[in-house]
Amino acid sequence: MENTPSIGKPISRLEGQLKVTGSAKYAGEYYAEDLLYGYVVNSTITKGKIKSIDTSEVKKMSGVIEVFTHENKPSTAWFDFRYADMDAPPGTVFKPLKDNDIRYNGQPIALVVADTFEMARYAATKISIVYEEESFETDLKTNVEKQRDPKKGLASMLKPPPPPPNGDFEKEYQNSYVKTDSKFTHGTEHHNPMEMYASTVIYEGKGKLKIYDKTQGTINSQMYVANVFGLKMKNVQVISPFVGGGFGSGLRPQHQLFMAVMASLALKRNVRVTLDRAQMYMIGHRPPTLQHTKFGADQNGKVNAIYHKATGETSRFEDYVEIVVNWANMLYPAENTLLQHQIVPLDVYTPLDMRAPGGSTGMHPIEVTMDEIAYQLNMDPVELRLNNYSMIDKSSDKEYSSKELKECFLQGAEKFGWDKRNPVPRSMKRGNKLIGYGMATGMWDANRIFGRAEAIMTADGKVEIKSAVTDIGTGTFTIMTQIAADELGLPIEDVTFSYADSKLPFAPIQGGSFTTATVGPAVQNACQALNKKLFKLAKNLKDSVLKDAKFKDVNFKNGLITLRSNPEISMSVKDIIDANEGKAIKTTNSAMPNPLTYGKKARAVHSAVFVEVEVDEELGMIEVKRAVTAVAAGKIINPKTAESQVLGGMVWGISKALHEETILDHQFGKYMNANLGEYHIPVHADIQDLEVIFVEENDQFVNDLGVKGVGEIGGVGIPPAITNAVFHATGKRIYDLPIHFDKLL
Structure with missing residues (x-):
């Protein structure tokens, strides 16, 4: 056959x-004989020192095997952790149990190991800890004056800094026919995968370990364990066939891996350490970011001046950065640009890549700013983007290896019924609901x-x-x-x-x-x-x-x-x-990639997103009724799994625009809604008619298969498209995400 x-x-x-x-087994589900369980103890202060930590009574409890703190932590190789982690940003990587310094709220300060998880968790509540507290700073908005340029390091290979200024932005901006000047914010987000972080370490003797780890890179975890604990690479095996959601939170080895390996080597036993849901809020996050855009355009909508500045948070010990401000000039070929990215060191844990890091953050103000220009010119937002269409990435002056974004606009608009839009804000109604149509462009790197x-x-x-x-x-x-x-x-x-x-x-x-x-x-x-x-x-x-x-x-x-x-x-x-x-x-x-040719062309995935929202005229409640995303991503190996990826990104985009935010109480330096009851994400009733179109795109330059990734592109265009639709429905421009109904009352 x-x-x-x-x-x-x-x-x-x-x-x-x-x-x-x-039937699929995850990291915390593998059977191991005589398994011990570790439970992490977290600091309850944000900054200071541990004056004393008394574990004597806990160690006497039946079932408790050991309690590890900075006072009795086994020695490690203390290889520079940054070079043992493919995703570490420049700086000094946090080392669990290194000393008595507290650097952020929720920092792991002890590990209780017992013969059951329940006993370890209970015993962890009985440890007596005395702190010496120090003043701290966790609020990005009130510490903006402390911003500085991020250090450049290994992470810059996949996260290049903004390109240098081009032309004369100020002069061209002042002479522009239309001008925008807008400031944007978005709050902190946490990954919240269904599967929480766990490491099951099987001690095989003579420095040999088999580890079932929740990770997005088995070799990354292997490198980390071998280098940090001074083991031979061949003696460390990391296995992770099933991952219950990562979204970037598994790119770096998390501290449960360190704790489990440390305990296993010290006790010469099999050990499992699992983080609970609240502890998942202590391993990284999408950083809150302040952004400022100023665009200038001529009477035809041709953008000729772009200013985009982003200010994000980082920890005191690492310089975490994302690609936030680079996108505008990659999409819109302005001759005069000024792009800046600053970071503010705060007393928080280092932020962490979250699905479409930087792209999801940066495309929102860019595409809302383009919508502002369209309304100033009384021009269709699709027409505006077509007027600025280019096959050249102006930021690098390189031709795109392929770019079928124009077809994304055309096919997406037709499928959505964009031509039925009355362009006047607050002009479309359905009963007591205001109807809004919004659109935006999406973009993401096509790397290998x-x-x-x-x-x-x-x-x-x-x-x-x-x-x-x-x-x-x-x-x-x-x-x-x-x-x-x-x-x-x-x-x-x-x-x-x-x-x-x-x-x-x-x-x-x-x-x-x-x-x-x-x-x-x-x-x-x-x-x-x-x-x-x-x-x-x-x-x-x-x-x-x-x-x-x-x-x-x-x-x-x-x-x-x-x-x-x-x-x-x-x-x-x-x-x-x-x-x-x-x-x-x-x-x-x-x-x-061929190093002689790969850098000669720009490479990207593109999308066009169209959204319809309903806004209750009296209550300000927003519903996304339907959305269409048209994607150009080279050859699609499997339309079913690819569509699933884009749909998932669209759901997350709805969440980012309308629901998702972690609230930090700056009086305590602590996240206050570290649970799925109060960290709002969409439920089934929030997600209605979503549709994905894959536009045919032939690209033999990116690789011989002609494929580009689709994991990130689904999410980047949805938040600005929703924001633009809310403006069309209500006539009110919202610059902060998530959009809460009170802003529309």
Whole structure:
């Protein structure tokens, strides 16, 4: 039976049944004999010192094995943590239990280890701690004068600083036909994945550990553990096949991993440490950011002057930055720009990448500012963007490798029914509800980095592909299997994908929408190399029908090697394996961008978002009734999993615009709503008609597969589109996110 290509087919997740039946095991669910449980104790002050920490009575409790504090913490290698973590920003990485200094509220200050989780948690409440408190600063708005330029470091490779000023912004701005001058804010957000952070450490003796960790990078966690604890890399194995949501919170090793490994090595026992929901608010967040935009444009709406400044928070010990202000000049080719990004060190934990870090933050003011220009000119917002359309990234003066954003505008507008919009604010009504239409552009990087994969053909003619990459719920497991099946010419059921194990070939952390573009080409290369080995074996067989053929002359399809010129001439892959005495055929291959050519073009994913909102005229309550996102992201390997990614981003965008915010009480320096009851996220009733369109886009420059990532693009355009729709409905421009109904009363 002929197998058809699987790339481009909406294949359901191969691990879906395991997940929906509860059979999939997560980091805190693995069985280990004689397992001990650790519970983290967190500081209740924001800044100061521990004067004393009395654990004597707790250690006498039945079931308590040990209590670790800064006073009895086992020695570690204290390798510079920053170089043991692929996602660490410049600065000095926080080291749990290093000393008695308190740097932020909720800092881990002890670990209670007991024979049950309940006992460890109870005992943690009985430790007597005396603090010496110091004054602290946690409010970004009242400390803006302390802003400074972030230090440049390793993180800048994937997070470049703003480009230098171009032209004469002030002069061009003052001479512009229309001018905007707006200030924006958004609050703190926390990741809140369903699965909380856990590490189960199996002590195998002689410095060998097997670790089931919740992580977005098994090799990253392996590097961290080996370097911090002075272990050999080969003696540390990290496994993470199923991740119940990460959204960036698993890019860096979290402190439960450190605590579990520390306790396991010290006690020579199996140890599990799990963070509870409140403790999840102490491991990083999307930083609150203040932004200021000033755009100038001519009477046709052509933007000729762009000013965008962002001021975000960071910790006292690390310089966390995002790409916030770079986007405007990448979309709109103004000749005069002034782009600035500052950070303010505060007494908080270091912020952490959260889905579309910087893009979700920066695109909101950019696209709301463009909407302001459209209304000043009485111009359709879509027309305004088409008037500023460019195939050049002006910030780098490079041509885009591909850009089908224009088609996103056209197809998205048609699907949404944008032509039915009455452009006058507050002009459309449905009963007592004001109707608003809003749109915005979305943009995200299309990057790739280094990755490896192994391909093994076994004696039965089936193939196993191996890579250490994780699958954080994006469908990676499924689409890598699809890529391999098509390259090998095998049905998808004859290919297995082994992944999420640090013992497997190298893969980077899974984030930034670069996983498919990084690991996919490595899988492709490994499969092509395997095909070449098979072809060589086939040529060398006695009386081979392919003995005079070249590799470029053959196809691999349906488990056969066939001549392109005459498909009737073929050899069975199974026969070739049998002739090889049933020996497995292996190959391990790498893939990375060509350093000589990769930087010659700009690379990005684009989207156009259209939203309809209803606003209760009397109560100010906002509902998103429907939204359409049209995406241009190169070749779509699996429309089903890709659509799921974009839909998830759209839901999060609705959450960012209308619901989501962590409240910090600056009197105490503490997050006050560290739970899912008071940290508001959308429920089913908040999500109505969402639709995704994938616009055809051919790009052979980004990689041989022609793929770009879709993980981030779904979320970046929704918040400004909602904000613009609220203005159209009410005539009131809101500059702060989330938009609360009281701002419309």
